[in-house]
Amino acid sequence: VIAYMWFVLAYFAAFVAVHTLVLALAAVELRRYVSRGRTANLRVTLRSPLAPSIAVLVPAFNEESGIVDSVRSLLSLDYPKYEIIIVNDGSTDATIGRLIEAFGLRPVRRPTPPFVPHLPVRAVYAPRGRLNLLLIDKENGGKADALNAGINFAGSDLVCSVDADSVMEQDALSKTALPFIEEPDRTIATGGMVRVANGCRIEHGRVMEVALPRSRFAMFQVVEYVRAFFATRTGWTAMNALLIVSGAFGLFRRDVMVAAGGYRTGTVAEDLEIIARLHRICRSAGRPYRIVYVPDPVCWTEAPESTRYLRRQRRRWQRGCLETLFFHRRMIFNPRYGAVGLVALPSMLVFEVLGPVIEMTGYVVSITALALGLIGPVTFALFLAVSVLYGLFITLGAVTLEDSTANRFPAWEDLRRVLLYAVGENCGYRQMLHVWRIEAFAQVFRKPEWGAMERKGFSAPVP
Amino acid sequence: MSSALAIAVAVLATAVILLAVSLTAIRVRIRRQRRRQRRYGPGASRGIARYLAGAGDPPRPAGRVERAIFRDVALAALTDLRGSEREELTALLGQLGYFDEAQAALTAHRRSVRRRAAEMLALAGTAPLAPALVTGLSDRDPLVRTSCARTLAQAGAEDVIPEVTATAAQDIESAPGAAAAVVLALGNSHPAALTPMLRAGAAAPVREVALEVAGRLRLAELSPSLRACLHDGDDLAATAAEGLGLIGDIEAAGALRDLASDHGRALAARTAAVTALGSIGDPASVPLLEPLLESGDWPIRAAAARALGKLGEPGAAVLRRAAWSARPEVREQAEAVLQP
Numbered sequence: 001v002i003a004y005m006w007f008v009l010a011y012f013a014a015f016v017a018v019h020t021l022v023l024a025l026a027a028v029e030l031r032r033y034v035s036r037g038r039t040a041n042l043r044v045t046l047r048s049p050l051a052p053s054i055a056v057l058v059p060a061f062n063e064e065s066g067i068v069d070s071v072r073s074l075l076s077l078d079y080p081k082y083e084i085i086i087v088n089d090g091s092t093d094a095t096i097g098r099l100i101e102a103f104g105l106r107p108v109r110r111p112t113p114p115f116v117p118h119l120p121v122r123a124v125y126a127p128r129g130r131l132n133l134l135l136i137d138k139e140n141g142g143k144a145d146a147l148n149a150g151i152n153f154a155g156s157d158l159v160c161s162v163d164a165d166s167v168m169e170q171d172a173l174s175k176t177a178l179p180f181i182e183e184p185d186r187t188i189a190t191g192g193m194v195r196v197a198n199g200c201r202i203e204h205g206r207v208m209e210v211a212l213p214r215s216r217f218a219m220f221q222v223v224e225y226v227r228a229f230f231a232t233r234t235g236w237t238a239m240n241a242l243l244i245v246s247g248a249f250g251l252f253r254r255d256v257m258v259a260a261g262g263y264r265t266g267t268v269a270e271d272l273e274i275i276a277r278l279h280r281i282c283r284s285a286g287r288p289y290r291i292v293y294v295p296d297p298v299c300w301t302e303a304p305e306s307t308r309y310l311r312r313q314r315r316r317w318q319r320g321c322l323e324t325l326f327f328h329r330r331m332i333f334n335p336r337y338g339a340v341g342l343v344a345l346p347s348m349l350v351f352e353v354l355g356p357v358i359e360m361t362g363y364v365v366s367i368t369a370l371a372l373g374l375i376g377p378v379t380f381a382l383f384l385a386v387s388v389l390y391g392l393f394i395t396l397g398a399v400t401l402e403d404s405t406a407n408r409f410p411a412w413e414d415l416r417r418v419l420l421y422a423v424g425e426n427c428g429y430r431q432m433l434h435v436w437r438i439e440a441f442a443q444v445f446r447k448p449e450w451g452a453m454e455r456k457g458f459s460a461p462v463p
Numbered sequence: 464m465s466s467a468l469a470i471a472v473a474v475l476a477t478a479v480i481l482l483a484v485s486l487t488a489i490r491v492r493i494r495r496q497r498r499r500q501r502r503y504g505p506g507a508s509r510g511i512a513r514y515l516a517g518a519g520d521p522p523r524p525a526g527r528v529e530r531a532i533f534r535d536v537a538l539a540a541l542t543d544l545r546g547s548e549r550e551e552l553t554a555l556l557g558q559l560g561y562f563d564e565a566q567a568a569l570t571a572h573r574r575s576v577r578r579r580a581a582e583m584l585a586l587a588g589t590a591p592l593a594p595a596l597v598t599g600l601s602d603r604d605p606l607v608r609t610s611c612a613r614t615l616a617q618a619g620a621e622d623v624i625p626e627v628t629a630t631a632a633q634d635i636e637s638a639p640g641a642a643a644a645v646v647l648a649l650g651n652s653h654p655a656a657l658t659p660m661l662r663a664g665a666a667a668p669v670r671e672v673a674l675e676v677a678g679r680l681r682l683a684e685l686s687p688s689l690r691a692c693l694h695d696g697d698d699l700a701a702t703a704a705e706g707l708g709l710i711g712d713i714e715a716a717g718a719l720r721d722l723a724s725d726h727g728r729a730l731a732a733r734t735a736a737v738t739a740l741g742s743i744g745d746p747a748s749v750p751l752l753e754p755l756l757e758s759g760d761w762p763i764r765a766a767a768a769r770a771l772g773k774l775g776e777p778g779a780a781v782l783r784r785a786a787w788s789a790r791p792e793v794r795e796q797a798e799a800v801l802q803p
Contacts, residue, residue: 005464035575041585041609041644048647049679109802111795114761182640375464382468389475396482403489410493415486 001369005383008362015355016390018347022235023397029238030230030295030401036182045181046080052180053081054173054251055154059146060086060164064093068102070164073205075131079173083132085150086164090140099135104128110153116262118148143247144263144270151257159257161271163248167197167205167300175297176251179290188256188278188289191245192297193229195408196222200300207300212414217310219421220429221303223395226418230405231398233293241279241344242291247271249299267327269320276328279340296406311436318440321352356434363431388426395422503529507536514555515548521555534561534583541586553587562587566595569611574604581610585617593620600626605634609641616648616656624649624656632660635668643672650676654684661688663695670699678706686712693718693736697729704732708739716745724751734762741770749777756785756793764796772800 045051056074060067067086074084088096099105105125112121119141127133138149151159158180162168172192179187199213213219236242245252250271260281263270275291282289304310325332325348332349334341366383369375399418402408409415503524510522510533524533537556544552556562561583568580581599584592592614599611600623612630615623631645646669649656659665660673674692677685690712692703700722707715722728723736737755740748748770755767768785771778785797 002464009464009467035578036606041606041613041641044613045640045644045647050643050647050675109795109799111765111792111799113765181643182638184639184643379465379468382465382472386468386471386475389472389479393475393479393482396479396486400482400486400489403486403493407493410490410497412490415490 001365001372001374004365005362005369005375008358008365011350011355011358011362012386012390015351018343018351019231019394023231023394024235025238026231026233026235026401027397029234030405033234033295034405042178042181046174046177050181051080052157052177052184053083053155054079054158054160054177055150055156055254056082056084056160056162056173057147057150057154058084058086058162058164059089059143059150060091060095061089061140061143061146062091062093062095063164064091064095064098067095067164068098069205070167071099071103071133071205073167074162075133076170076206077168077173078170079177081156082160082173083134083154083156085134085136085153087146087150088135088137089142089146090138096135096137100125103131103133103135105133105135110134112149113152115152115258116148118145118152118262118265121149124153142265144265144267147270148262148265151254151262154254156254158251159254160251161247161249162299163301165302166194166248167202167207168249169207169298169300172249172297172299173251176249176294179292179294180251180253183290186288186290187253187292188282189245189250189252189275189291191233191242191250191293192299193295193406194225194246194248194299194301196225196303197300198303198305202300210408212409212417213303213305215305216421217305217307217429218303219417220425221310223418223421223425225303226402227395227398229293229398230295230401231394234295234401236344237291237293239339239343240290241339242293243275243279243340243344243348244272245275245291245293246299248301249297264327267320267323268316269324272320272324273327276324276331276340276345279337280328280331283337283340298406298408307432311439314433314436315440315443318353318356318437319443321348322440322444325349325353356437360431360434360438388423391426391430392419392422395419499528500532503532504536507533508540511537511540511552511555515544515551521558524559530559533559537561538583538586556587562592566592569595569599569602569607574607577602577604577607578610581607581614585610585614587614593618593623596620597623597626600630605638606641609634609638609645612645613641613648616645616652619652621653624653628656628660631672632666632669635666635672639668639672643676646672646676647680650680650682654680654682657682657685658688661685661692663691667696667699670695671702674699674702674706678702678709681710683710683712686710686715690715690718693722697732700728701732701735704735704739708735708742711743713743713745716740716743716748719743720748720751723755730760730762734760734766737763737766737770741766741773744773744775746774746777749774749781752778753781756781756796757788757790761792764792768796768800 071084071086086099105127107123108126110124119139121136121138123137125135134153136149136153138146147161158177160173176190176192179190196213196218198215198218199211200207201209212222233242247270256278260277264273267273278291304313325345331337331341332345366380370377370380507522507524513519514521522533524530537552541549541552565580565583568576571577584596596611596615600608602608608630612627616627627645627649631642634642657673657677660669674689677689686707689703689706692699704719704722707719719736719739723733723740737752740752752767752771755763758764758767768782771782782797782801785793786801788794
């Protein structure tokens with residue numbers, strides 16, 4: 001028992017070392033980003049004919065309630081050259097009808113390009129007017145399959161994947177495209193910040209007022225998102241070992257996606273898998289590249305507020321990690337893949353996949369040791385204190401980075417709530433997530449469960 | 464174990480306290496900045512607006528904070544203003560000594576200060592600042608160099624074009640996006656300055672950017688240089704073909720037809736040539752494009768159909784015949800272009 005507790009302590013020391021390093025790198029990277037972001041050179045190019053064209057891909061499955069508002073919001077993005085491609089992935093509700101009616105779409109003859117594979121397209125619709133909009137109606141094949149269809153139909157330099165139920169800020173596309181202008185040959189993918197929209201006032205696909213959610217579960221997720229994006233992804237970007245560009249908001253070079261064969265279908269984490277694959281392809285070919293997380297363009301998404309949907313989401317995410325690690329197992333601890341093979345993927349394996357098991361067994365073993373009198377109550381209390389303090393340290397670090405760049409929640413009351421929940425997550429929430437993530441091991445060989453949840457929707461009623 | 468844990472708790476508690484103090488300090492600073500912004504910002508905006516409308520005396524911001532806020536408000540306004548209002552505001556900033564400060568800051572030790580100064584001068588973009596900007600061309604930082612180079616190019620300082628061109632070539636590897644902005648500025652103000660960049664002796668990345676700028680800005684005077692690039696490597700040839708199509712250079716049609724029918728060239732280069740033939744609108748290309756409708760390569764087939772769709776009645780006649788083809792992949796391309 002004591003030996004296992006030493007093992008858990010060693011695991012924790014490794015966890016602290018890696019995450020502190022990533023946090024420190026995040027601070028350096030953010031400083032660099034803020035310093036370079038001021039340059040007008042790139043903004044000038046963004047408003048010039050040299051700006052890369054973008055196709056915003058919106059996969060939609062049974063999104064009748066919010067799809068029209070989402071598309072309207074996307075049509076008002078501040079970017080000079082973009083089109084929107086909505087891919088209806090065999091919806092069984094009125095998604096298609098709502099879009100046809102709202103945007104005056106009509107069926108058009110459009111051959112299906114063969115660049116990446118996907119299920120058959122049933123029809124293509126285009127507006128009668130001059131809107132840069134295309135609606136593709138295809139057989140149901142999942143999000144990855146829908147995105148592949150969008151990639152095929154896109155005639156642009158870049159493709160941007162967004163969720164149909166997310167809300168992008170107006171300048172999000174411009175900010176996310178800047179790295180492609182900064183280093184056009186090397187940059188192959190960029191991702192922006194995804195924030196929890198619960199609590200915000202959103203009208204007709206636009207965020208009118210930013211506020212923290214009232215729901216406890218949503219608040220815990222606010223803390224998680226800030227930590228994941230500011231303390232983690234920014235740090236991995238500094239090492240060029242970023243392993244995920246969120247499916248809710250990611251920008252990719254279209255030619256690279258086509259060369260990679262598009263998104264992989266049959267996995268629940270196509271966004272994670274494609275990034276691992278892009279790393280593998282580029283590093284195997286010895287091609288200079290970078291995958292960048294850009295901290296301030298924001299996409300708002302609705303977080304699950306009930307245990308039912310949160311559990312489903314987290315089991316799916318964990319399953320996605322397992323699948324990606326399995327698909328790319330040859331990269332793990334392989335020096336050929338640099339920081340991705342030696343640090344990022346092993347970290348994912350040890351801390352994300354095995355971490356919940358080690359931590360939960362650590363709780364069981366230390367409680368047993370306490371009960372058997374093998375350790376004293378002081379040691380037990382110190383054990384818990386270390387865990388809580390480190391969580392608080394990382395969250396504080398992330399909030400400090402957030403404050404020094406974005407500062408979306410400037411009120412002291414907001415800070416107090418975020419820190420309260422950062423401490424509070426150690427008292428049950430974190431353990432609950434671990435249990436769900438452990439459950440995902442048993443789910444690997446079953447049919448994937450998709451995270452469709454009952455959405456409250458963003459649109460406020462028209463006054 | 465207890466002692467190891469106690470040390471860890473002590474270290475972590477110290478780190479948490481330090482972070483909490485830093486976070487508080489950052490928040491206090493941000494709140495103070497916002498308070499100052501609320502205090503001086505609206506006044507600065509009103510002062511500038513009244514001055515530009517000829518309804519008031521020139522604003523005279525006093526004190527370090529007020530001056531800094533006035534500068535930020537004025538620079539934000541400069542990005543939106545054009546014509547005489549822009550010139551008046553630039554002159555006002557000059558009178559208030561901001562450009563003198565920026566010129567002096569160009570020699571500062573801190574890179575961030577030099578970058579900010581270069582940005583300020585870049586936004587002003589006036590010829591009298593040229594000497595300071597030329598100094599900036601030899602800065603250690605590529606972003607400072609390229610900001611100065613772009614401003615010089617925009618300001619129309621013809622005597623320093625060789626230095627500006629050299630800066631773009633120097634920084635194309637370390638700061639490709641910023642160097643491209645310099646080439647873009649040259650393309651807008653001195654198109655002829657791009658000619659040496661398009662020559663065979665120039666570095667490939669510089670040629671690539673210059674070709675793209677020449678095409679996207681539709682600089683017809685550079686067509687001969689673009690035509691010469693059609694015989695280069697596939698990447699350069701594709702960019703040149705795209706540019707010639709955008710320019711609509713009828714004299715390039717022959718060379719583009721050669722490129723489109725050269726099966727030894729990369730698909731991207733051939734596709735770009737086919738697309739350009741359509742954009743140029745030369746009906747003599749129809750006999751070449753008709754067999755390409757049956758190409759085994761989807762991009763060539765699609766580009767040929769779209770090009771034929773732009774070539775008037777001769778092209779439309781070919782597409783109508785193709786719409787009856789026994790091959791569905793040919794039929795669907797033709798039908799897609801023919802639909803109203």
